[in-house]
Amino acid sequence: MGRRSDHSREEIQAMAITAAAKLVEAEGFQSLTARKVAKAIGYTVGTLYHVFRNFDDLVIHLNARTIDEMAALIQQQIRKKRNPEVRIRVMAEFYVQYATDHPDRWRLVFEHQAPRGLPTPELMKERRDVMFELVAENLRELAPDRIPHEVAHTATALWSGIHGICILALTGKLYLGGAFSMVKLIETLVDSVLNEFRHR
Amino acid sequence: MGRRSDHSREEIQAMAITAAAKLVEAEGFQSLTARKVAKAIGYTVGTLYHVFRNFDDLVIHLNARTIDEMAALIQQQIRKKRNPEVRIRVMAEFYVQYATDHPDRWRLVFEHQAPRGLPTPELMKERRDVMFELVAENLRELAPDRIPHEVAHTATALWSGIHGICILALTGKLYLGGAFSMVKLIETLVDSVLNEFRHR
DNA sequence: GGTATAAATTGAACGCCGTTTAATTAAGCG
DNA sequence: CGCTTAATTAAACGGCGTTCAATTTATACC
Numbered sequence: 001m002g003r004r005s006d007h008s009r010e011e012i013q014a015m016a017i018t019a020a021a022k023l024v025e026a027e028g029f030q031s032l033t034a035r036k037v038a039k040a041i042g043y044t045v046g047t048l049y050h051v052f053r054n055f056d057d058l059v060i061h062l063n064a065r066t067i068d069e070m071a072a073l074i075q076q077q078i079r080k081k082r083n084p085e086v087r088i089r090v091m092a093e094f095y096v097q098y099a100t101d102h103p104d105r106w107r108l109v110f111e112h113q114a115p116r117g118l119p120t121p122e123l124m125k126e127r128r129d130v131m132f133e134l135v136a137e138n139l140r141e142l143a144p145d146r147i148p149h150e151v152a153h154t155a156t157a158l159w160s161g162i163h164g165i166c167i168l169a170l171t172g173k174l175y176l177g178g179a180f181s182m183v184k185l186i187e188t189l190v191d192s193v194l195n196e197f198r199h200r
Numbered sequence: 201m202g203r204r205s206d207h208s209r210e211e212i213q214a215m216a217i218t219a220a221a222k223l224v225e226a227e228g229f230q231s232l233t234a235r236k237v238a239k240a241i242g243y244t245v246g247t248l249y250h251v252f253r254n255f256d257d258l259v260i261h262l263n264a265r266t267i268d269e270m271a272a273l274i275q276q277q278i279r280k281k282r283n284p285e286v287r288i289r290v291m292a293e294f295y296v297q298y299a300t301d302h303p304d305r306w307r308l309v310f311e312h313q314a315p316r317g318l319p320t321p322e323l324m325k326e327r328r329d330v331m332f333e334l335v336a337e338n339l340r341e342l343a344p345d346r347i348p349h350e351v352a353h354t355a356t357a358l359w360s361g362i363h364g365i366c367i368l369a370l371t372g373k374l375y376l377g378g379a380f381s382m383v384k385l386i387e388t389l390v391d392s393v394l395n396e397f398r399h400r
Numbered sequence: 401g402g403t404a405t406a407a408a409t410t411g412a413a414c415g416c417c418g419t420t421t422a423a424t425t426a427a428g429c430g
Numbered sequence: 431c432g433c434t435t436a437a438t439t440a441a442a443c444g445g446c447g448t449t450c451a452a453t454t455t456a457t458a459c460c
Contacts, residue, residue, distance in 0.1 A: 004408070005456065028316050034447065044410055045448080055447060111311050113371065116228050120372060128373055149379060156374065157365070157388040164364020165357070171313065172320060173328055174356065179349060188357040192396035193389070203426040203437040234418065244439055245418080255418060 012051050013061065015041045020062045021105060029108040034058070056114045060121050063109045067127040070098045070106075074134070084138040085194065091134060092162050092186050099166045100182075107170060110163075135159050139197065158193040162186055212251050213261065215241045220262045221305060229308040234258070256314050260321050263309045267327040270298045270306075274334070284338040285394065291334060292362050292386050299366045300382075307370060310363075335359050339397065358393040362386055 007015065019040035024032050034055050038045045052058045074094045078087040099106040114121065120128070136155035140146070168174040169182045176182065207215065219240035224232050234255050238245045252258045274294045278287040299306040314321065320328070336355035340346070368374040369382045376382065 004454090009408095030313070030316075033445080035445080046410055046450090047408075049448070050408070110367070110371065110373070113230070116230075129375060132375070153380065153384065154388065156380070157361075157385045157392075160365040160368050160374065160385065161357075161361030161389055162364070163368060164362070165360040166364075167310070167367060168360050168363060171310065173310070174360065175329060175332070180353065180356070184353065185357045185360065188354065188396070189361055189393070192357075192392040196388070196392035196395055203424095203435090205427065205437070209437095233416080235416085246420090246439060247437075249419070250437070 009051055012041065012043070012047065016048060016051065016058060017062050017065055020058060021065065024062070024104045024108060025102060029104045029111070032059075032108075056112075057121075059108065059112050060114070060123055062105075063112060064123045064127055066102070066105045066109050067130065070095070071127075071130050071134075073098060074131075078134075078138075084141040087138045088135060088142075088158075088194070089187075089190055091131075091138075092190055093183070095131070095162060096166055096182055096186060099170060103170050107167075110167065132156055132159055142194075143197065154193060154197050158190065161189045161193070165189065209251055212241065212243065212247065216248060216251065216258060217261050217265055220258060221265065224262070224304045224308060225302060229304045229311070232259075232308075256312075257321075259308065259312050260314070260323055262305070263312060264323045264327055266302070266305045266309050267330065270295070271327075271330050271334075273298060274331075278334075278338075284341040287338045288335060288342075288358075288394070289387075289390055291331075291338075292390055293383070295331070295362060296366055296382055296386060299370055303370050307367075310367065332356055332359055342394075343397065354393060354397050358390065361389045361393070365389065 016037050020032060020037050023036055023040065034045050034048055037058065038048050048058065052061070074091050077090050077094050081087045081090055132152075132155050135158060136152050139151045139155050140148070143151070165174070165182060165185050169176060216237050220232060220237050223236055223240065234245050234248055237258065238248050248258065252261070274291050277290050277294050281287045281290055332352075332355050335358060336352050339351045339355050340348070343351070365374070365382060365385050369376060
């Protein structure tokens, strides 16, 4: 066969990313392969390599979409709230929610890594700090006279901590059960860091 | 060739784990393969499968050793300290130290996962909570009259948070530089959680 | 409208992976 | 020394990411 032009480059890209997302959710990110994605969209691997530089490039595009989806969901939720502290708590709540609802897509964002030595792709750089900046924005509103550096520092510490709880819980490395829950752990962390932020 | 009996089963296991550790440190955990390990110890893959159930089994043994090494290092450090708060801070400091010194071995512990559906191997179950329990011990000493559940909860929140900072920093997903450092982030988290723990 | 050009798509190949298995080799024993 | 048993190997399998020559088709031009 040859040139079909049923779909443009961009369409094939989008189809591939969508198919990859579904495969990851259905079978886990560890068993995502280029051949499966190609088959799912009715093309062969070759076409995939015509549209993505390599398999990592496909994964990076999928991860970018995952981050965009998650950020959109979270921003939609905090738009309903006026109080910056409440907003931060809602952000944490829905971060956990998204991670729990799409564990494999979420883990792929953090556990994928391009081959050693290569620089972080632009697509990821743009999205790396989106959550941190969202937290920092609201911390700033919570205490407008704090110096920016301090705000950014606290935002980083808080959000990294929340992320840690998510990762360990989702990978089964956290004892949960009984009165133990992710939600309560996150609450403790948010309470602690916010109190510390206020009182000094 | 055939039966050489140069080494016992246990010796070959230990040699393989050591070789795997070196390969991981030298080339990254992503490119660890059974054939490389076999070659490094002067055997073929077949022998490796005679001694481990499969490749995941080898990785699990390596991870167990990594956790043991790290825990030993940390316990050795806190033995020098009497104050439980100081001990917790030293634990955090050396956790970061180990992760930074052996990034690929450390990441392998947390990013490896046995094929979907299989239960957590005993080898890992025994080691999963070692750090949490170490923290809880010292929290308990810090506030002997708190109920055990509360202590365990705080220990989990604190250590997950520290872990989150480590993971994000080591995978290049954290803005560091200038006055930003892992050590300072960790300090903030420890301060926050310990203060919260004391004041309520 | 036929034809040359350029682009999309394929299928087959490459070297590597984890894993399995039959065949070989050597050690231990009577 | 021959037999048994177990360790070790080499080869094979299917699947992986990746590359590329060959093929097919859409498009631009005369």
